[in-house]
Amino acid sequence: MSNVKQRRGVLFVCLGNICRSPIAETVFQSLIEQRNLTDKWFCDSAATSSYHTGDLPDYRAIQVLKEHGLQTEHRARKLTKEDFNKFEWIFGMDESNISNIKRMSPSNSQAKIELLGSYDPEGQSIIEDPYYQGGIDGFIANYNQCLRCCQAFLDKMN
Ligand code: 4NP
Helix, strand or coil, X not given: CCCCXXXXXXXXXXXXXCCHHHHHHHHHHHHHHHCCCCCCEEEEEEECCCCCCCCCCCHXXXXXXXXXXXXXXXXXXXXXXXXXXXXXXXXXXXXXXXXHHHHHCCCCCCCEEEEHHHHCCCCCCCCCCCHHHCCCHHHHHHHHHHHHHHHHHHHHHC
């Protein structure tokens, strides 16, 4: 008999996997480390497109994370069919992500597909695409939303 408990997986998904979802993944990872929950949870991030497959996160995402003492070496990858078995939750950032994730979902998938923003205590349910905004403000807003939502999610689940 093994008493190894299964860790619960959370996958963060956006369009390119270079802005919002790597921020969310890095924030979630830092929270589970701070809360000593790495034996209970694991996370990753992925894209609904292959536009940036293999790329590091956008320099503005890296900058915002760095300002909060966080780092990532994530490489963008596209969502796969296996992800729907591996992860208990798949979080999209906006409604377009959610419809793309659902379209890519195998018919027998048990994964819970939700807006990450549905956990926001401040009620901002959409985490907007910051890519074409030019500056860093959208990324700062994304970071703060991801932090609030990941904290609230973990508060609820643990
Ligand atoms: P993300 O942002 O979905 O938050 O990673 C985007 C990154 C790239 C593109 C769109 C959104 N793009 O069209 O290349």
